[in-house]
Amino acid sequence: MSHMPTQPGAPSAMTPAEVVAQALELIQDSISRYEQLQSCFNAHNNETAAELFGRIAAIGRATAAAVARLQPAEALPRIAPWEFLWRCPDVLAPRPEQPSSEDCHHQFAIAELVRLALEREHCALTRLQDAHQQAHIAASRAILARIVEQQQQQLTELDALLAAVRANEATPPDDLDPPNRPE
Amino acid sequence: MTATTTPTLRARDYLSDIKPIWCPGCGHFGVLSALTKALAYLERPKEDIAVISGIGCSSRLPAYLDCYGFHGLHGRALPLATGLKVARPDLTVIVAGGDGDGFSIGGNHFLHACRRNIDLCYIVMDNAVYGMTKGQASPTTPPDWTRSPLTPNGPGIPVFRPAAIALAAGASFIARGFSGDPHGLSELVARAILHPGFAFVHVLSPCRTFRPDDQSDWKQGVHPFTDRARSDAEAVPALRVDDDGMGIGVLHEADPTAHSGPKDTPADTDRAAAIDRIEAELEV
Amino acid sequence: MTARTSDHSQPITVAISGSGGSGALTAGSILLAAAQRCGRYGLMMRAAGPQVRGGESVAILRIGPTPVTNIGDRVDLLAALDWRNIERFVDELPLDSDSLILFDPDSGPVPDPIAASGAEQSGVRFANEAKAQPEGRANMVAVGVVGSAIGLSLTALSDAANEILANKSVETVRATQACITAGYPKPALAAETVPTRSAKRRWRLSGNAAAGLGALRAGVDFVAAYPITPASEMLEWLAPRLEHTGGNLVQAEDELAAVSMLVGASFGGVPTLTATSGPGLSLMTEGIGLAVASETPIVVVDVARGGPSTGLPTKSEQADLDQALYGLHGDAPHLVLAPLDVGDCAFTTEWASRLAERLQTAAIVLSDQALGQTRAVIDPPAAAPPVPGRKRVDQDRAEQSPGTAGTAGTAEERPAKTAFARYRQSADGISPMSIPGEAGLTYTADGLAHDERGTPSSNAAHHRAQLAKLADKLNGHDYGDAWARRDCGDDYTHRNGSRPISLVTWGSSWGAVQEAAMRLREQGVAVQTIALRLLAPLQHEAMRRALADSGVLVVEINASGQLFRYLHAERVLPSAARSFARPGPLPLRPAEVLDSVRQLFGPPELERTEAAAISDAGSSRRLGGQA
Structure with a gap:
């Protein structure tokens, strides 16, 4: 690599291949983050949360597989990470309404975690819907419609997951140990 | 967009199987993502990458990559990486660490790495707190931050200004990124890796455990750096006066050959013959 | 005239x-x-x-x-x-x-x-x-x-x-x-x-140059250092010559950086060395410990000067031995060597580098100002004994094949992750080492206690196993007979119930001790000299055998008898052994050694029993015999 790519073209002019490539980056990035959180909660001995993110990642992988099947004949273009258009806030991004460390730690309420994941996936849906409305190329528009469907299906599954979790939710116990000093 | 074949390695392929010890919500996860995205994009073979760190939460990063790594001494990541890069210029050498490691105990090495201008990519995950030792003030902690029992009245001294100091010390590439936007950050990291000299990437990477009070609004606070990439001396006052510490982007980029590190001198092809000649000097 | x-x-x-x-x-x-x-x-x-x-x-x-x-x-x-x-x-x-x-x-x-x-x-x-x-x-x-x-x-x-x-x-x-x-x-x-x-063929060079030559002979390709008297000449000698042998020298911002640069370059597969003096050695000790713990070979030449603190920058003393032996925190076995004369600076430095490379550890070479800044006309120094190089993975690749590690429920999608056991146990305690660029053998070196893969671990069994490995690889190595320069003369025997005398010394004191022994022999005294070149790991059995049934005097230039205390702590000296130790900076002279021998063992022309000699130990406070 001798140069950095330039700014991406106008979103409205995306080809079907570009649409699929962008969508796969959107989904894969979410999956990677869920896997990161799975291993993170695993490392903090919160097996329930780890397992939950494992399940959310699995739902994401199903969506990714479905979207990959929409791939047009031509090879997908390679998107530099910074050319990715449909960015959403991180699941556990710090937010002003959570001014305390007690709102984000290793003993997170499980339902809250699902809600945060849903928030991210709703954001993803919004990005896809916007792209669908803006798309000028008919084929791209058609593929985006299918992708939106897949994303909605994913949200339905996450909703179901949230309902199940809420039914069994217990209040997380207080963390009786202060932060550790490993080094 | 650039149409090429599917890359052989994806970002996740650069991860090892070791689970990060970072807290949920830690900004460093975003840096890890950005770094793996950049490496995959640049198609660097895993074995040709060495990630060097010191001590601290962020310095745990090398083990989370399936590359060569060295988790060394607190504050000494830059010299360790310098030795490696000088001895092995064929490698891509990335240095990762935190604000305490890089700006406090390793502060002198930071200055001289900027001067020396060896081809390193130095990523500092700045959360303005010592996380691993449980929440003490760091060089970038505001003077009035009173939540550490070690400095109950606040550290009381002005913050270290990493970008301005790097510029004054002669760094030829300075960028600031935000861990909450791994895609955007990956561009800065990729550019830093490609920069053929010392490249400093200052990453605002919030600590959800010890600094939730005043870092939760970083996402709203960051903004594109407007006075981009000036390479002349004006950039120094620009960074000092205009920069609010939250401007994201490439802050400075200069020709790294303007000052250069150790030169490659052509060696004698036959090492034994060279030593024989050196020994002959010792005779009459 | x-x-x-x-x-x-x-x-x-x-x-x-x-x-x-x-x-x-x-x-x-x-x-x-x-x-x-x-x-x-x-x-x-x-x-x-x-x-x-x-x-x-x-x-x-x-x-x-x-x-x-x-x-x-x-x-x-x-x-x-x-x-x-x-x-x-x-x-x-x-x-x-x-x-x-x-x-x-x-x-x-x-x-x-x-x-x-x-x-x-x-x-x-x-x-x-x-x-x-x-x-x-x-x-x-x-x-x-x-x-x-x-x-x-x-x-x-x-x-x-x-x-x-x-x-x-x-x-x-x-x-x-x-x-x-x-x-x-x-x-x-x-x-x-x-x-x-x-x-x-006769050479003229300083001990600092000789040490530099030893580095080149050993294949040292990377030097990083911070200027300090009296070590700088070694670096200045090396800098232009490394260019001819294909190496690099970096002037670091301080000794903390210099030692870390060595660790980095060595991690990259290149033999490395630095030169410093006492104050610099103090700053380097944390990095030396990192080299030991991460099993990354480095060589630190300490051209010692008088201490403590800034001390006597331009003058000599053998007072850094304690620090070289014991200065690292934790149990950090490493090599400590000392050249015995100007030419031996080449031999010992080369040997130190070869041993460090083989044993994947840090070597401290205790030269001093009296060797480093002395120029001498000498016979060309011998090459160090051959030592196998770094143990690399390609020697037994099959044994080391990367495995697939567990990956938290998503293994079916993930490619195999490298699981190279960089710090695995082996019969000789030396783990095969990969270097960057070798595919499928990535690992992260660590100064934290770690398991066989290098993953940080505070597990007691891991800690014990790794500590044992660090010690075993040093203790199990066969150092041959280069560990000391021993000279028994022609007539080192017992006679008439009188025990022969062993003069034990190290480093730059060898020359005066050797001359003293020659003069004693001219006077009919049975005497041997043993000058330690390898101070750690100490060759206990060989030492005990060499000293058996002799009256021992340990000679060194420092105030507290650092070698004498060390040898006693390691239990290689007979209990009646005596010490001649005085601070620098004046160079040791043969007559001082002769005086001490006379004082402790009686007039050499009189064949006295060793018991009588000991009772005559004298009251000089510099004679640090045990209670």
């Missing part, structure tokens, strides 16, 4: 002193170079005031027909160009009634502290003689006078001057030659008749 100066079959010690840039050191360098040309051996020590330029200085040389191991007991001939600040050097110029002082009467009479020695005095108008030559210099007149007195040919002096002054102007060189000739007595009277032996 006295009988002593005209007898060229014995070594002779000469000193040239002067101030204000008078060129005493240059004169000494020319004399040493001339001695090399005449087939002599020799060494030259130097002492200087604190001024960077224009201070007073003295060059002390000992020249002889056989290898010169130490500076001797007495200055036989002092050539004083002037007397300014000479009192600073009185202690370093041991003169007696057999000595001869050549002084310039135009600079005033011989000062009392010098005259008190009772040495013969003879006026030579060095400066006036020099004035007769355009741009003439008194020091070069002295070169001619002293050179002839010690039997160096005018041709050799002239050639040596051309070499030493190669960078000076034609006029300067011409004036120098004229002055040397003017100072040199007419051929009929003097040593022009002494045959100029065609020097067989």
Whole structure:
């Protein structure tokens, strides 16, 4: 690599291949983050949360597989990470309404975690819907419609997951140990 | 967009199987993502990458990559990486660490790495707190931050200004990124890796455990750096006066050959013959 | 001239002193170079005031027909160009009634502290003689006078001057030659008749240069260092030569950086070395511990000076042994070696590097100012014994094949992750090491306690296993017989119930101890010398065997008997062993060792039982025997 790519073209002019490539980056990035959180909660001995993110990642992988099947004949273009258009806030991004460390730690309420994941996936849906409305190329528009469907299906599954979790939710116990000093 | 074949390695392929010890919500996860995205994009073979760190939460990063790594001494990541890069210029050498490691105990090495201008990519995950030792003030902690029992009245001294100091010390590439936007950050990291000299990437990477009070609004606070990439001396006052510490982007980029590190001198092809000649000097 | 100066079959010690840039050191360098040309051996020590330029200085040389191991007991001939600040050097110029002082009467009479020695005095108008030559210099007149007195040919002096002054102007060189000739007595009277032996392969170099040569011989390709007296010359010697051998030298911002740069370069597969002195060694200790824990080979040459703290930057002491042995926190076994003479700086440094590479550890080489800044004419030093290089993975790749590690429920999608066991146990404690660039063998080196893969672990079993590995690989290695230089003479036996004497020493003290032993043998005493080159890991069994049934005296130049304490702590000394330890900076002289032996073991001509010798241990506080 001798140069950095330039700014991406106008979103409205995306080809079907570009649409699929962008969508796969959107989904894969979410999956990677869920896997990161799975291993993170695993490392903090919160097996329930780890397992939950494992399940959310699995739902994401199903969506990714479905979207990959929409791939047009031509090879997908390679998107530099910074050319990715449909960015959403991180699941556990710090937010002003959570001014305390007690709102984000290793003993997170499980339902809250699902809600945060849903928030991210709703954001993803919004990005896809916007792209669908803006798309000028008919084929791209058609593929985006299918992708939106897949994303909605994913949200339905996450909703179901949230309902199940809420039914069994217990209040997380207080963390009786202060932060550790490993080094 | 650039149409090429599917890359052989994806970002996740650069991860090892070791689970990060970072807290949920830690900004460093975003840096890890950005770094793996950049490496995959640049198609660097895993074995040709060495990630060097010191001590601290962020310095745990090398083990989370399936590359060569060295988790060394607190504050000494830059010299360790310098030795490696000088001895092995064929490698891509990335240095990762935190604000305490890089700006406090390793502060002198930071200055001289900027001067020396060896081809390193130095990523500092700045959360303005010592996380691993449980929440003490760091060089970038505001003077009035009173939540550490070690400095109950606040550290009381002005913050270290990493970008301005790097510029004054002669760094030829300075960028600031935000861990909450791994895609955007990956561009800065990729550019830093490609920069053929010392490249400093200052990453605002919030600590959800010890600094939730005043870092939760970083996402709203960051903004594109407007006075981009000036390479002349004006950039120094620009960074000092205009920069609010939250401007994201490439802050400075200069020709790294303007000052250069150790030169490659052509060696004698036959090492034994060279030593024989050196020994002959010792005779009459 | 006295009988002593005209007898060229014995070594002779000469000193040239002067101030204000008078060129005493240059004169000494020319004399040493001339001695090399005449087939002599020799060494030259130097002492200087604190001024960077224009201070007073003295060059002390000992020249002889056989290898010169130490500076001797007495200055036989002092050539004083002037007397300014000479009192600073009185202690370093041991003169007696057999000595001869050549002084310039135009600079005033011989000062009392010098005259008190009772040495013969003879006026030579060095400066006036020099004035007769355009741009003439008194020091070069002295070169001619002293050179002839010690039997160096005018041709050799002239050639040596051309070499030493190669960078000076034609006029300067011409004036120098004229002055040397003017100072040199007419051929009929003097040593022009002494045959100029065609020097067989004989080298002239400093201990610092020799150590640098040892590094090159070992294949050191990366040096990082911070300037410090008296180690800087080693770095300055290496810098241009590394360019020819394909290596790199980085001047670091401090010693903390220097040692870390070594660890980084070595991690990259390149043999590395730094040179420093006590204050720098203190700063490097954390990094040395990292090299030990991460099993990354490095070599640190400590050209020791007097301590503690900033201490005596330009003068010697053997007082860093405790730090080299014990300075690292935690249980951090590593190599500590000490060269025994100027030439041995090459041998020991090369050996240290080869051992460090093989054993994947840190080696500290304890040279000192007395070796490092002494220039000597010597036989070319031997190469270090062969040691296999780094144990690499390709030797047993099959055993090391990367595995697939568990990956938290998503293994079906993930490619195999490298699981190279960089720190795995092995029979000899040495784990195969990969270097960056080798595919499928990635790992993260760590200074944290770790498991076989290098993953940080505070597990007790992991800690125990890794600590045992660090110790086993050092203790299990066969160091051969290079661990010490042992000389038993021809007649090291027991006789009439008297035990022979073992003189145990290390590092730069070897030369004076060796000469003392030779003199003792001339007096009929059965004595051996054991000079430790490998101080850690200590070769316990070999030491015990060598010392068996002898009266032991441990000789060293530091205030507290650091070697003596170490050997006792390691239980290799007989309980009646005695210590001769005194601080620097004055170089050890054979007579001091002889005095100590006489005091502790009785007059050598009397064959006394060892028990009697011990009861006569004396009350001097420097004799640090145990209670």
